[in-house]
Amino acid sequence: MAVYTEVPDDALATFVESYGLGEVIAFKGIAEGVENSNFYLATDQGQYILTLYEKRVAVDDLPFFVGLVEHLAGHGLQCPVPVRDNEERAIRELCGRPAAIFTFLDGISVRRPKTKHCEQVGRTLGQLHLASDGYELVRPNALGLLGWAPLFAHFETEADGISPGLEQLIAGELDYLKAAWPTDLPSGVIHADLFPDNIFFRRDEVSGVIDFYFACNDAFGYDLAICLNAWCFEADHSYNITKGRALFRGYESVRRLSVAERAAMPLLARGAALRFLLTRSYDWINTSSTALVKPKDPLEYARRLRFHQTIENASGFGLA
Amino acid sequence: MAVYTEVPDDALATFVESYGLGEVIAFKGIAEGVENSNFYLATDQGQYILTLYEKRVAVDDLPFFVGLVEHLAGHGLQCPVPVRDNEERAIRELCGRPAAIFTFLDGISVRRPKTKHCEQVGRTLGQLHLASDGYELVRPNALGLLGWAPLFAHFETEADGISPGLEQLIAGELDYLKAAWPTDLPSGVIHADLFPDNIFFRRDEVSGVIDFYFACNDAFGYDLAICLNAWCFEADHSYNITKGRALFRGYESVRRLSVAERAAMPLLARGAALRFLLTRSYDWINTSSTALVKPKDPLEYARRLRFHQTIENASGFGLA
Numbered sequence: 001m002a003v004y005t006e007v008p009d010d011a012l013a014t015f016v017e018s019y020g021l022g023e024v025i026a027f028k029g030i031a032e033g034v035e036n037s038n039f040y041l042a043t044d045q046g047q048y049i050l051t052l053y054e055k056r057v058a059v060d061d062l063p064f065f066v067g068l069v070e071h072l073a074g075h076g077l078q079c080p081v082p083v084r085d086n087e088e089r090a091i092r093e094l095c096g097r098p099a100a101i102f103t104f105l106d107g108i109s110v111r112r113p114k115t116k117h118c119e120q121v122g123r124t125l126g127q128l129h130l131a132s133d134g135y136e137l138v139r140p141n142a143l144g145l146l147g148w149a150p151l152f153a154h155f156e157t158e159a160d161g162i163s164p165g166l167e168q169l170i171a172g173e174l175d176y177l178k179a180a181w182p183t184d185l186p187s188g189v190i191h192a193d194l195f196p197d198n199i200f201f202r203r204d205e206v207s208g209v210i211d212f213y214f215a216c217n218d219a220f221g222y223d224l225a226i227c228l229n230a231w232c233f234e235a236d237h238s239y240n241i242t243k244g245r246a247l248f249r250g251y252e253s254v255r256r257l258s259v260a261e262r263a264a265m266p267l268l269a270r271g272a273a274l275r276f277l278l279t280r281s282y283d284w285i286n287t288s289s290t291a292l293v294k295p296k297d298p299l300e301y302a303r304r305l306r307f308h309q310t311i312e313n314a315s316g317f318g319l320a
Numbered sequence: 321m322a323v324y325t326e327v328p329d330d331a332l333a334t335f336v337e338s339y340g341l342g343e344v345i346a347f348k349g350i351a352e353g354v355e356n357s358n359f360y361l362a363t364d365q366g367q368y369i370l371t372l373y374e375k376r377v378a379v380d381d382l383p384f385f386v387g388l389v390e391h392l393a394g395h396g397l398q399c400p401v402p403v404r405d406n407e408e409r410a411i412r413e414l415c416g417r418p419a420a421i422f423t424f425l426d427g428i429s430v431r432r433p434k435t436k437h438c439e440q441v442g443r444t445l446g447q448l449h450l451a452s453d454g455y456e457l458v459r460p461n462a463l464g465l466l467g468w469a470p471l472f473a474h475f476e477t478e479a480d481g482i483s484p485g486l487e488q489l490i491a492g493e494l495d496y497l498k499a500a501w502p503t504d505l506p507s508g509v510i511h512a513d514l515f516p517d518n519i520f521f522r523r524d525e526v527s528g529v530i531d532f533y534f535a536c537n538d539a540f541g542y543d544l545a546i547c548l549n550a551w552c553f554e555a556d557h558s559y560n561i562t563k564g565r566a567l568f569r570g571y572e573s574v575r576r577l578s579v580a581e582r583a584a585m586p587l588l589a590r591g592a593a594l595r596f597l598l599t600r601s602y603d604w605i606n607t608s609s610t611a612l613v614k615p616k617d618p619l620e621y622a623r624r625l626r627f628h629q630t631i632e633n634a635s636g637f638g639l640a
Contacts, residue, residue, distance in 0.1 A: 003351040008431040023523065027428045028360060029351035031323040040348060040360055042426075106362075108347045111328040203343065 003029035003037045004054045005095050012050075015094050019085045019101060021045050032197070035213055037097075040104075047104035049080060052097040057213055059098050064139045065212050066090045066100065068132070068189060075131035077124075078208035080105050107200025107207030116204055117196075118231050118243040122250025124206045125194060125227055129220045129255055132189035141192065141216040143275055145181050149174055151278045155285045162281055163299055170281075173274050173305060181271065182219070182264040190223035191215055195230045221261040224251055225268035228317065229276065229304050237303045245318040257319075265314040273308055277301035323349035323357045324374045325415050332370075335414050339405045339421060341365050352517070355533055357417075360424075367424035369400060372417040377533055379418055384457045385532050386410045386420065388509060395451035397444075398528035400425050427520025427527030436524055437516075438551050438563040442570025444526045445514060445547055449540045449575055452509035461512065461536040463595055465501050469494055471598045475605045482601055483619055490601075493594050493625060501591065502539070502584040510543035511535055515550045541581040544571055545588035548637065549596065549624050557623045565638035577639075585634040593628055597621035 007027075016024055026042040030049075037052040053062065066082050070090075073081045080102035082090035092099050110117050141147070152159075152170055159167040191198075193214040200207045224247070232243040251257070280298035287295045311317060329347075336344050346362040350369075357372040373382065386402050390410075393401045400422035402410035412419050430437050461467070472479075472490055479487040511518075513534035520527045544567070552563040571577070600618035607615045631637060 006431070009428050010430075010432065012428075024428055025426045025522065026424075028348075030360075031349035031351040040350075104346075106345045108329050108332075108344055110330075111326070112330065202345065 003031070003039070005037045005052050005097060007039065007050070007052070007095055011095060015092070015099070016041070016043060016101075018092075019083055021048070021083070021101070041101065048083065049102045049104055050094075050099065051102060052094060052099045054097065057098075061139060061213075062091050062098055062100075064137045065215065067137050068135060068215055069212055071135045072128065072131045075133075077128055077131045078105065078206070079212070080208070080210060105200055105208040105210060107202045109197050109200055111196065112235075113196055113231050113243070115240075115243050115246045117201065119246035119250035120201070120204070120206045121194065121199060121227055121231055122224070122247040122252075123254055124199065124209060124250075125191070125223060126251045126254030128191055128209065129188060129223070135189055139216045141190075141218040143192070143214070143279065144216075144218055144222075145177065145271065148274060148278055149178075151282060155282055158285050159281060162284055163302065166281070166298075166302060169302060169305065170274070170277065173270065173309075177267065177271055177274065180267055182260065182267060185219040185221050185261055185264060186258060187217060187219045189215055190218045190220060192218065192223060192226060194223065194227050219261075219264075219268070220255070221257065221264055222268050222272060224248075224257075225265065225272040226275075228265075228269055229272050229301070233300075233304060237300065237307075239307055239317070241318040248317070248319045262314045262319060265317060265319055266308060266311045269308040269311065269317065270305060273301050273305040277305055323351070323359070325357045325372050325417060327359065327370070327372070327415055331415060335412070335419070336361070336363060336421075338412075339403055341368070341403070341421070361421065368403065369422045369424055370414075370419065371422060372414060372419045374417065377418075381459060381533075382411050382418055382420075384459045385535065387457050388452070388455060388535055389422075389532055391455045392448065392451045395453075397448055397451045398425065398526070399532070400528070400530060425520055425528040425530060427522045429517050429520055431516065432555075433516055433551050433563070435560075435563050435566045437521065439566035439570035440521070440524070440526045441514065441519055441547055441551055442544070442567040442572075443574055444519065444529060444570075445511070445543060446571045446574030448511055448529065449508060449543070455509055459536045461510075461538040463512070463534070463599065464536075464538055464542075465497065465591065468594060468598055469498075471602060475602050478605050479601060482604055483622065486601070486618075486622060489622060489625065490594070490597065493590065493629075497587065497591055497594065500587055502580065502587060505539040505541050505581055505584060506578060507537060507539050509535055510538045510540060512538065512543060512546060514543065514547050539581075539584075539588070540575070541577065541584055542588050542592060544568075544577075545585065545592040546595075548585075548589055549592050549621070553620075553624060557620065557627075559627055559637075561638040568637070568639045582634045582639055585637060585639055586628060586631045589628040589631070589637065590625060593621050593625035597625055 022044040024043055028040045030038040035056045036054050039050040041048040041050045069079050069081050072079055083101040084090050198211045199209055232240050234240050277298055280296050283295040284298050342364040344363055348360045350358040350360055355376045356374050359370040361368040361370045389399050389401050392399055403421040404410050518531045552560050554560050597618055600616050603615040604618050
């Protein structure tokens, strides 16, 4: 949770005026979001989210993200879309940072997802994959297979300081996945970070998807495997096969998985677990003690990875 | 800026239900406020602020604060008031902390106040003092004259580590004020922390006052002296007599200062500067480097104090 940049009232008023959004009625920094500074903004014309992009988001990627949500919303997915200013620009600058104003999305995220939420998430992810069809910009997955080894190299010698045996677990898994990773699965734009924080619900129905700043081109099944990791494990780290079945059922109600995707699910789940194990380990080691954002526990994902290593085929996840 | 406590969606829904406020539509942690966790809460019945009281607010003081804003609002001051639950309770418990839901106040705080804002603040402070008349609960000022020496004792030996000479400045001022402090000025409930963060404006008119968690019984003139320190100095630490005049003019348009209050203003301004110098110094020394809230620079108030020491009578502040 963090707001990294303070926005003075006079700079804000000038900025909002250039969108023709009227008078600023309320403005509050939001203690959520790790990468950017976000603000709740109300004017006499409506509610918005103002985002200032801090250093972790590459400026060159912003057209991809902004164009993507406009494309997805245009194809029926509920997500915040940028408001364009009086000169039709979606990305501007405020307080020395790239900035954009987005439409406000009603709904709240669930902290302890139930089975019904998992089904909804599966359906929404399927809708997102279908809706992304035809989007023309491309963004490689910097945190895909090719990114994992370089990321590990940054903290390899310190990994056992997080937990003894972690270095060996990751090194072995990297070798295994490098040899076995499927490369010809159905692909397109994926969300790549569809954790419970990033889906809003109203009355147990999805009201929208947020935070597309990891979106990229990769295998659809990998996106589903990320959700499997993020939504279908209990607080005691055990896999909940009922939730897994619900996730797959929801997804397949919109987009049917191919035989190859099913077969690849254990590998994809391992890869997804490894990806979050790597980034969380890196953050764990590299977060200064004065940081506003507390790093998340990497070991949750070491446990998920070890579980996935025991799964021989998709039926182990409840995928029929 | 901070949210210290996470509120799960299910606990929130149950909590909001007991107020009869309908369905939760939006819920976002607010990255403001140092003492408590605050959340923007929207339901299908309106907008609210949910406050969870963290350790720095004494539970025993909550009835004073809650009753005060109800009293002030009942006498025409714009401020957030607690919503009462289905059993008429204003203070509840949520996630193991005392909690209250407040009405939402439109407006935004100004970062660089202009003269017109200072006049408005003066007027609003006068209205607050008049509106507090008749409020029956009493809360002594823990950060008044009697509290300063014990606070200083906590960090006296470390004061020069902040800035050489600080120990002597504070010790000398404490001695001086202990002997000279006026004790028979007009008194009542004061806000005691009316900084720019704590007043909202719309179109340069005050839309309300927030954050009464330092409110207490003390001299009205001392409250005005706090505003003098908080609103009438420039970024280069120079006193802006035009803003000072505007502050006094606004205040006196509502409540006329007595001869004794005028005469005491240089002393009150010194006391107010010392109070913030003391608490900021204490926080500066005692804030762990991992804290979510960065401590404010105490030396701003050392400079203000040294300025006030040169003022012989209220005309030095522009008070005719």
